[in-house]
Amino acid sequence: LTSVRYNVERGNYSKVTEADxxxxxxxxxxxxxTDADEIAGYNTDWLRIVxxxxxxxxxxxxxxxxxxxxxHCNNRHLAVVPQxxxxxxxxxxxxxxDEIIISTQxxxxxxxxxxxxxxxxxxxxxxxxxxxNYVSExxxxxxxxxxxxxxxxxxxxxxxxxxxxxxxxxxxxHGSVLGVEAVLADGRVIDCLxxxxxxxxxxDMKQMFIGSEGTLGMVTAVSVLCPTxxxxxxxAFLGCTNFADVLSTFKSAKGMLGEIxxxxxxxxxxxxxxxxxxxxxxxxPLETDYPFYVLIETSGSNxxxxxxxxxxxxxxxxxxxxVQDGTVATDMTxxxxxxGLRERIAEALLHDGYCYKYDISLPINKIYxxxxxxxNRLEKTAVRSVGYGHLGDGNLHYNTTxxxxxxxxxxQIEPFIFEWTAQHKGSISAEHGMGFMKKNYMRYSKSEGAxxxxxxxxxxxxxxxxxxxxxxLPKQY
Ligand code: FAD
Ligand code: MLT
Ligand code: ZN
Numbered sequence: 001l002t003s004v005r006y007n008v009e010r011g012n013y014s015k016v017t018e019a020d021x022x023x024x025x026x027x028x029x030x031x032x033x034t035d036a037d038e039i040a041g042y043n044t045d046w047l048r049i050v051x052x053x054x055x056x057x058x059x060x061x062x063x064x065x066x067x068x069x070x071x072h073c074n075n076r077h078l079a080v081v082p083q084x085x086x087x088x089x090x091x092x093x094x095x096x097x098d099e100i101i102i103s104t105q106x107x108x109x110x111x112x113x114x115x116x117x118x119x120x121x122x123x124x125x126x127x128x129x130x131x132x133n134y135v136s137e138x139x140x141x142x143x144x145x146x147x148x149x150x151x152x153x154x155x156x157x158x159x160x161x162x163x164x165x166x167x168x169x170x171x172x173x174h175g176s177v178l179g180v181e182a183v184l185a186d187g188r189v190i191d192c193l194x195x196x197x198x199x200x201x202x203x204d205m206k207q208m209f210i211g212s213e214g215t216l217g218m219v220t221a222v223s224v225l226c227p228t229x230x231x232x233x234x235x236a237f238l239g240c241t242n243f244a245d246v247l248s249t250f251k252s253a254k255g256m257l258g259e260i261x262x263x264x265x266x267x268x269x270x271x272x273x274x275x276x277x278x279x280x281x282x283x284x285p286l287e288t289d290y291p292f293y294v295l296i297e298t299s300g301s302n303x304x305x306x307x308x309x310x311x312x313x314x315x316x317x318x319x320x321x322x323v324q325d326g327t328v329a330t331d332m333t334x335x336x337x338x339x340g341l342r343e344r345i346a347e348a349l350l351h352d353g354y355c356y357k358y359d360i361s362l363p364i365n366k367i368y369x370x371x372x373x374x375x376n377r378l379e380k381t382a383v384r385s386v387g388y389g390h391l392g393d394g395n396l397h398y399n400t401t402x403x404x405x406x407x408x409x410x411x412q413i414e415p416f417i418f419e420w421t422a423q424h425k426g427s428i429s430a431e432h433g434m435g436f437m438k439k440n441y442m443r444y445s446k447s448e449g450a451x452x453x454x455x456x457x458x459x460x461x462x463x464x465x466x467x468x469x470x471x472x473l474p475k476q477y
Contacts, residue, residue, distance in 0.1 A: 084156025090435025124155025
């Protein structure tokens with residue numbers, strides 16, 4: 001059991017009664033699930049690390065229904081967990097004990113798209129990929145893209161402040177989300193669903209819901225500024241002999257590709273190994289193996305111009321010897337295949353058995369040192385250690401695996417990895433959040449003052465602590 005393995009005690013919450021079920025049945029008729037088999041998938045996270053024992057799953061369709069559910073839960077002191085696509089990677093989206101699951105699965109209406117500004121307004125349960133498809137028909141691109149796009153919900157993305165593959169180009173959701181509608185623990189609806197680019201009337205309350213992992217309110221709708229969709233897209237996949245060359249290639253890419261550079265990802269040889277070992281038909285597009293690989297994407301308005309720039313860049317890095325070999329994709333099939341190789345590393349790692357996942361921000365020149373330190377440290381116990389990530393954003397994904405959960409190995413990783421990160425002025429969570437798995441380590445990346453203010457915010461917005469307990473903040477309310 002998760003609670004036993006991680007030594008957590010159930011908070012002093014009420015247990016769901018027949019009267020509660022009758023009340024929920026009035027609020028969400030026919031959208032209340034109590035069948036254990038049906039709930040099983042909602043009780044377990046994507047990494048299969050956190051497993052709860054909820055017996056109630058609610059599927060509201062409207063903000064009003066969310067408000068009525070939370071009002072009742074708050075009055076009755078019943079704990080809840082908001083859930084989107086359940087693709088979160090820190091155990092934040094599933095119950096730890098018997099928290100009621102409120103899913104946004106049926107809150108999937110698009111409300112409006114302004115075809116002049118590109119501002120999209122939608123409910124929080126819309127699937128990311130379907131939003132990108134929708135805006136693309138009007139010539140826009142969704143400013144967020146990530147490997148889980150086929151199942152994650154925009155409400156989950158906003159609540160985790162997901163970074164993803166396009167952050168280098170379009171910035172974080174703290175910038176592109178223009179408005180949020182959220183319901184507080186007591187059922188009050190906070191309407192900050194602005195569609196304005198600029199609005200300095202007091203504190204920017206929507207920011208409180210971006211990245212707070214469902215601990216301050218349940219996001220019910222969002223408005224997002226979508227940029228014009230670039231007409232041309234090219235992807236290059238390159239092989240490098242050492243990490244210094246990867247860094248030098250990044251510097252050249254920024255200098256020579258400038259405004260058309262839309263992604264700069266890296267992966268080490270061990271990533272290719274795990275993907276090729278476990279995923280059918282996924283393989284490196286290069287004939288020779290290299291210790292490191294770089295994936296560069298360019299997006300612009302003129303295909304010829306972009307290709308010329310990319311070719312000049314490739315000639316330069318290859319003649320300098322920082323890149324040994326490479327392939328360029330301009331057609332969608334090959335572009336998708338190369339992106340698939342990068343996006344499916346997380347999935348491939350799960351096939352080893354158990355994955356210890358870390359998502360670290362570091363000064364870019366120190367980023368791979370951590371992988372080497374950890375690999376040496378865990379050499380004897382782990383199946384493998386891999387390093388990949390959004391190099392352009394200074395974001396490393398360090399992952400290690402074992403056949404099954406191994407307490408000794410876990411003890412060798414934590415808290416060492418967080419201490420090392422703090423010593424090197426990094427952040428222990430670049431984009432996945434704290435959730436259940438990382439919440440006790442907040443102090444490695446936040447000052448005492450900031451931490452105290454967060455605690456006060458939580459007490460103010462959710463005084464009974466019913467919203468996603470055991471998550472984000474170390475102390476239980
Ligand atoms: P869930 O997993 O359901 O929930 C995540 C958290 O948000 C939980 O704490 C939950 O309680 C809360 N929450 C969900 N919906 C709401 C709501 N409406 N209101 C309030 N709280 C809510 N992340 C990145 O940042 N970058 C990546 O590149 C990236 N790639 C990924 C690739 C894969 C293959 C996978 C599986 C995950 C990846 N992630 C990545 C993790 C990322 O956090 C999620 O994919 C996504 O943002 C979560 O959305 P979701 O709808 O699945 O949320
Ligand atoms: C990614 O960039 O692939 C995601 O954040 C998932 C992961 O870290 O494995
Ligand atoms: Zn990532």
